[in-house]
Amino acid sequence: MPESQRNIQQKHDMFRGQQSTLIQTHSIGVIPPFQDGARIALENTQLRRNLHKATQTIRAKRAAVVDEMPDWEPLREAGRALKQRVLRHLDDYLLELEASVQRAGGQVHWARDADEANRIITDLVRGYGAKQVVKVKSITTDEVHLNNSLQSIGVEVTETDLAELIIQLADERSSHILVPAIHKNRAEIRELFIRKFGLEELSDSPKELAEAARLHLRRKFLSAEVGISGANFAVAETGTVCVVESEGNGRMCTTLPPVLITLMGIEKVVPSMDDLGVFMQLLPRSSTGERMNPYNSLWTGVTRGDGPQHFHLVLLDNGRTRVLADEIGRQTLYCIRCSACLNVCPVYSRTGGHAYHSVYPGPIGAILTPQLVGVENAPSLPYASSLCGACYEVCPVKINIPEVLIHLRGEVVRHQQDHDGLRGRADPENVAMKTLAYLFADPARYERAQKLGRVGQWPLARGGSIQWLPGALAGWTAMRDLKPMPKQTFREWWRTTRG
Amino acid sequence: MSTGKEAILSSIRAALRDVPAAEKPSDVPVSRDYLKHSETPREELVFLFMERVAEYKATVRRVSEEALRAAITEACHMRGVGRLVVPPDLPQEWEPESVELLRDEGLSHEQLDRSDGVLTGCALGIAQTGTIVLDGGEVQGRRAITLLPDYHLCVVREEQIVGLVPEAFAHLAYTVGEGGRPITLISGPSATSDIELSRVEGVHGPRTLEVLVVG
Amino acid sequence: MRVTLFITCFNDTLFPETGRAMVHLLERLGHQIHFPLEQTCCGQMHFNTGYQREAVALVRHFVTVFGDAEVVVAPSASCVAMVRDLYPMAADLARDPTLKAQVAALAPKVFELSEFLVNVLGVEDVGAYYPHRVTYHPTCHSLRMLHVGDAPLRLLRAVRGIDLVPLPDAAECCGFGGTFAIKNADTSMAMLGDKLSSVLSTHAEVCAAADNSCLMHIGGALHRQRAGVRTIHLAEILASTEEAAGL
Numbered sequence: 001m002p003e004s005q006r007n008i009q010q011k012h013d014m015f016r017g018q019q020s021t022l023i024q025t026h027s028i029g030v031i032p033p034f035q036d037g038a039r040i041a042l043e044n045t046q047l048r049r050n051l052h053k054a055t056q057t058i059r060a061k062r063a064a065v066v067d068e069m070p071d072w073e074p075l076r077e078a079g080r081a082l083k084q085r086v087l088r089h090l091d092d093y094l095l096e097l098e099a100s101v102q103r104a105g106g107q108v109h110w111a112r113d114a115d116e117a118n119r120i121i122t123d124l125v126r127g128y129g130a131k132q133v134v135k136v137k138s139i140t141t142d143e144v145h146l147n148n149s150l151q152s153i154g155v156e157v158t159e160t161d162l163a164e165l166i167i168q169l170a171d172e173r174s175s176h177i178l179v180p181a182i183h184k185n186r187a188e189i190r191e192l193f194i195r196k197f198g199l200e201e202l203s204d205s206p207k208e209l210a211e212a213a214r215l216h217l218r219r220k221f222l223s224a225e226v227g228i229s230g231a232n233f234a235v236a237e238t239g240t241v242c243v244v245e246s247e248g249n250g251r252m253c254t255t256l257p258p259v260l261i262t263l264m265g266i267e268k269v270v271p272s273m274d275d276l277g278v279f280m281q282l283l284p285r286s287s288t289g290e291r292m293n294p295y296n297s298l299w300t301g302v303t304r305g306d307g308p309q310h311f312h313l314v315l316l317d318n319g320r321t322r323v324l325a326d327e328i329g330r331q332t333l334y335c336i337r338c339s340a341c342l343n344v345c346p347v348y349s350r351t352g353g354h355a356y357h358s359v360y361p362g363p364i365g366a367i368l369t370p371q372l373v374g375v376e377n378a379p380s381l382p383y384a385s386s387l388c389g390a391c392y393e394v395c396p397v398k399i400n401i402p403e404v405l406i407h408l409r410g411e412v413v414r415h416q417q418d419h420d421g422l423r424g425r426a427d428p429e430n431v432a433m434k435t436l437a438y439l440f441a442d443p444a445r446y447e448r449a450q451k452l453g454r455v456g457q458w459p460l461a462r463g464g465s466i467q468w469l470p471g472a473l474a475g476w477t478a479m480r481d482l483k484p485m486p487k488q489t490f491r492e493w494w495r496t497t498r499g
Numbered sequence: 500m501s502t503g504k505e506a507i508l509s510s511i512r513a514a515l516r517d518v519p520a521a522e523k524p525s526d527v528p529v530s531r532d533y534l535k536h537s538e539t540p541r542e543e544l545v546f547l548f549m550e551r552v553a554e555y556k557a558t559v560r561r562v563s564e565e566a567l568r569a570a571i572t573e574a575c576h577m578r579g580v581g582r583l584v585v586p587p588d589l590p591q592e593w594e595p596e597s598v599e600l601l602r603d604e605g606l607s608h609e610q611l612d613r614s615d616g617v618l619t620g621c622a623l624g625i626a627q628t629g630t631i632v633l634d635g636g637e638v639q640g641r642r643a644i645t646l647l648p649d650y651h652l653c654v655v656r657e658e659q660i661v662g663l664v665p666e667a668f669a670h671l672a673y674t675v676g677e678g679g680r681p682i683t684l685i686s687g688p689s690a691t692s693d694i695e696l697s698r699v700e701g702v703h704g705p706r707t708l709e710v711l712v713v714g
Numbered sequence: 715m716r717v718t719l720f721i722t723c724f725n726d727t728l729f730p731e732t733g734r735a736m737v738h739l740l741e742r743l744g745h746q747i748h749f750p751l752e753q754t755c756c757g758q759m760h761f762n763t764g765y766q767r768e769a770v771a772l773v774r775h776f777v778t779v780f781g782d783a784e785v786v787v788a789p790s791a792s793c794v795a796m797v798r799d800l801y802p803m804a805a806d807l808a809r810d811p812t813l814k815a816q817v818a819a820l821a822p823k824v825f826e827l828s829e830f831l832v833n834v835l836g837v838e839d840v841g842a843y844y845p846h847r848v849t850y851h852p853t854c855h856s857l858r859m860l861h862v863g864d865a866p867l868r869l870l871r872a873v874r875g876i877d878l879v880p881l882p883d884a885a886e887c888c889g890f891g892g893t894f895a896i897k898n899a900d901t902s903m904a905m906l907g908d909k910l911s912s913v914l915s916t917h918a919e920v921c922a923a924a925d926n927s928c929l930m931h932i933g934g935a936l937h938r939q940r941a942g943v944r945t946i947h948l949a950e951i952l953a954s955t956e957e958a959a960g961l
Contacts, residue, residue, distance in 0.1 A: 034898070035897070035898055035900065035901075038898065038900055038901050039900045042900050042901065042904050050695070053695065053696070054695060054696045057696040058696055070534065071532070071533040071534045074530070074531075074532035074533040075533045077530055077532070078529060078530060078531055078532075078533055081527065081528060081529040081530060082529055084527055085524050085527035085529055086524075088515060088518045088522065088524075088527055089518075089522075089523075089524045089527075090511050090515070091508050091511045091512055091515075092524065093524075094507075094508070094511075095508075104679045105679075109503070110502070110503035110504040110506075110507050111503055112503050112506050112507060116503055160703070161693070162691045162693040162694070162702065163693035166693070179692070179693055179696065180693075181693060181694075182696075185694075185695055186694050186695055189694055206691075206694040206695065206697050206699045207699045209694055210691055210694070210699045210701070210702050213702070214701075214702055214703060217703065218612070218703075221703070222608050222609065222612065235675075238672075238675045238676065238679070239679070240675050240679075240682075246689065246690050246691055246692070246702075247689050247690065247691045247693075247702035247703050247704070248646065248689035248702055248703035248704025248705075249702070249703045251642065251646050251683065251703070251704055252646065252703055252704075255642045255643055255646055256608060256643065256646075266507065266511075271524070272672065273668055273669075273671055273672035273675055274665070274668055274669060274672060276668060277664055277665045277667070277668030277669070277671075278533070278665075280664060280668070280684075281533075281664050281665075284628075288692065290686070291551065291627065291628040291629065291686070292625075292628035292629070292630045292664075292684065292686040293686065294555070294685065294686050294687050294688065294689050294690050294704070295683065295684065295685060295686075295689065295704060296682075296683070296684035297642075297681070297682075297683055298671075298675075298681065298682040298683070298684075299681040299682075300675055300679035300680075300681070301679055303635070303679060303680060303681055305641060306635060306641035306642055306643075306680075306681055307641070307642055307643070307681060315507070317507045317510065321507065321510035321511055321513075321514045322514075324511060324514035324515065325513065325514035325515075325516075327517055328803075346886055346887040346889065346905050347898075347901055347905075350901060350904045350905065351901055351904075382764075383893075383894065383897050383898065384898065384901075385891070385894070386854070386887050386889060386890065386891025386892075386894045386898075386902070386905070387762060387854070387891055387892070387894070388854035388858065388887035388891070389854055389855070389857075389858035389859055390854075390858065390885075390887070392858070393858055402859075403799075403800075403803070406761065406762055406764075406800065406803070407803070409762065409763060409764030409766075410761075410764050410766040410807070411764075412764050413763070413764030413765055413766070414764075414766075414767070429763075430765075433760060433763065433765040433768060434765070434768060436759075436760070437757075437760055437765065437768035437769070437771060437772065440723065440754045440755040440757070440772055440775075441754070441771045441772060441775055442754070442775075443751065443752045443753070443754055446723070446754040446755070450726075450727050453727070465937060467938070472896060473896060475895070475896045475897075475899025475902075476895060476896060476899070476934075478899060478903065479903045479906065479934075479935050479938060480906075480930075480931060480934025480935045480937075480938055481934045481935075481937040481938045482930070482934055483728065483930065483933075483934070483937075485727060485728060486728070486729075486730055486731075488730060489726050489727055489730055490721050490725060490726040490727075490730035490733035490734065491721075491726055491749075491751060492730075493730055493733070493734060494733075494737075494749050494751075495751075498737075498747075498749070499751075
């Protein structure tokens with residue numbers, strides 16, 4: 001056993017059974033408006049081209065492998081129902097999972113929020129005396145900004161998924177759940193690798209770029225003392241944790257280093273191995289558009305003579321119980337992070353992920369982020385959708401995303417009306433909506449408004465169309481003419497001809 | 500001072516106020532109308548398995564029991580494999596000729612990394628998805644041996660092939676229950692689509708996967 | 715059949731020709747049309763924009779006006795989707811079990827025009843004549859909330875004289891989305907731009923749909939570009955005959 005691993009064994013015994021300490025939830029700022037990010041992204045023609053190509057490709061792949069499944073709808077329904085079952089009894093399933101993992105030789109930690117998760121993991125890494133950590137792609141670790149915490153204690157953190165590596169080297173943020181570097185094309189990646197790996201020659205063929213990453217990372221895999229992963233699923237009954245991946249970096253990180261730490265959202269638990277079999281059919285086809293992704297690693301605690309001998313599972317809340325408390329929003333926690341909703345979304349496929357200002361972009365992000373951080377901190381996200389419903393149609397666990405979006409819009413408005421005082425109530429949109437609701441609630445008032453509208457529009461109508469509108473409505477006439485109100489409403493015609 | 504565990508459990512219970520106290524998990528209906536068993540005849544399953552493995556750009560061949568050793572030898576020679584890692588319980592009748600065998604009795608990661616390939620059996624094959632399942636059982640060894648070498652030659656016996664994913668998981672539930680052995684599902688060689696969604700075979704795991712179906 | 719017409723506030727005020735077409739069409743098919751003048755708005759814009767407490771009053775009003783109808787037909791998939799899919803949520807929000815029961819009783823009787831014709835009446839050939847090159851945009855709510863499927867296309871295929879051309883990427887959202895078009899004007903325009911390219915690539919003279927709101931959005935841009943393509947509601951095509959072309 002090498003020196004570093006022997007130290008780890010000694011330190012490990014010291015840490016056994018250590019309780020995590022209380023950390024207050026830190027306050028979260030308001031996320032910048034989606035519209036602002038979208039405006040910038042929409043201007044970027046290179047991004048638009050990259051996104052269009054990538055989302056169209058993956059849409060077609062998904063459609064082909066879903067269409068060949070005769071039992072796709074029953075599988076979706078089973079997936080949805082299983083998630084519902086788990087969430088309604090989440091406390092029981094987590095306790096069962098904890099007991100199973102402990103029985104299999106792993107340790108379980110509970111983290112209320114990002115700070116606590118970071119504290120637990122950095123304490124573990126420090127405790128093992130580790131200097132190098134290799135990471136499997138994990139959005140949950142991105143959610144808590146784990147890399148920053150590890151770097152702050154002097155640990156070298158290496159992202160090993162190709163796309164995550166690209167993002168890390170470029171010092172950028174992920175823009176897609178499955179393909180974080182979807183916004184970059186091969187030429188951009190080539191330039192980055194040449195600069196960062198100090199290479200003299202490199203073509204822009206994806207094969208050669210992948211080879212460069214293989215060589216760069218192989219040394220890291222062999223020398224890292226700790227592997228860190230997320231979890232796609234964890235089986236309560238057996239304590240088995242599952243990581244789904246393609247490149248083999250997940251296998252490397254969960255097999256080679258002597259210590260493995262897994263950070264997992266509390267909603268990722270599934271009851272049994274049979275149930276896992278349902279999700280293992282839904283996820284790959286929805287996500288990468290494959291019948292099965294190249295590698296799935298399942299481990300149960302620790303196994304003598306095979307892989308890491310120290311395993312820690314960190315269970316993370318960080319706002320999830322807040323989502324759970326909302327009876328309509330709860331279904332958001334069914335999400336298995338496949339990203340099918342991103343690829344079919346007409347908004348995402350044009351703006352990309354950065355406009356959402358969250359590690360969870362796209363339609364699922366538009367409902368998950370506001371619930372995790374509070375709608376008052378992300379009021380623009382529930383509106384970042386035309387409610388076209390394409391996301392709901394492809395969701396492998398049948399999350400009714402449009403329904404949750406509409407519900408959250410209600411929460412945004414109610415919060416504004418009830419908590420923003422006079423400013424909230426005097427908001428022009430609020431005044432307009434309240435006025436219209438008052439007019440529409442009574443047929444006589446409604447008809448008077450129709451007549452007034454016809455009079456009121458005359459300064460705007462030019463040659464049979466309206467080409468300019470004031471204030472907030474200017475967005476309409478920036479690209480579209482508006483037909484003026486005709487001389488006779490339908491009800492006026494009905495009265496004269498049928499009344 | 501409350502611990503994270505107590506705090507999270509109490510938040511969960513508060514969040515689930517609408518769930519009746521008497522409700523049990525099994526009270527939440529889960530309809531399982533998806534396919535659980537394949538009706539496809541065995542011979543067709545074998546063909547389907549081979550076809551789907553091949554679609555991942557893995558090499559797949561069918562050989563008879565008697566020709567297995569020769570097929571292994573030939574595969575090693577074709578690939579130029581000089582040092583072949585094998586699990587400790589490799590049957591003698593699989594041993595290829597004129598290839599140096601590195602029997603895994605505690606090989607270091609560096610030794611595995613410097614080898615030319617690895618030969619194993621498997622626990623299962625799944626026809627529906629062209630997947631090979633390793634569960635650390637007979638002739639499979641530990642996980643690292645099928646990970647670090649750049650070439651994986653895998654022997655699948657016809658009778659190990661099941662039709663559907665649920666059939667495989669029913670079997671795995673048993674494996675996991677037995678003693679918690681780790682499981683790896685392998686569908687083709689390692690791959691990435693991270694650059695413009697264009698698929699490249701071979702990243703970190705073995706870049707070449709070759710499958711011999713025996714029977 | 716006694717058909718109660720829900721014209722929708724939008725069509726009543728801005729597109730009366732669609733309402734007139736529905737009346738002509740359904741009368742031609744031998745139905746008795748009833749139009750309760752007390753009707754106003756279903757509350758969709760309010761509800762979908764988040765002004766849900768405000769929408770509840772409109773839900774109550776709708777239920778009062780249409781509660782006794784045998785069947786309610788509307789020329790708008792999104793307004794029908796509001797009644798069918800979102801009224802139960804509004805009743806929950808109001809914590810009003812009576813309203814919830816009323817909504818549950820009413821919702822299955824409310825239909826969008828094309829699904830009413832094809833699925834309820836079992837009619838595909840309505841005897842229409844429309845000698846123009848037409849492309850059809852299936853609106854999101856008709857496709858993915860009401861699941862009307864190919865009902866509108868079946869009706870259009872049976873129209874005499876029509877030159878029906880398929881729209882590329884038809885199922886993609888046009889970018890309207892109600893107040894989305896105002897609140898996220900830039901993204902809406904990006905989506906609209908692609909929809910226009912699809913429409914123009916068909917060399918159609920007319921772009922039809924089952925919702926005037928999406929058509930106002932698509933048509934407004936076609937008009938601004940002087941593209942030489944006009945938009946028309948499906949009902950108006952189906953109402954056209956050789957005797958009374960255009961109405």
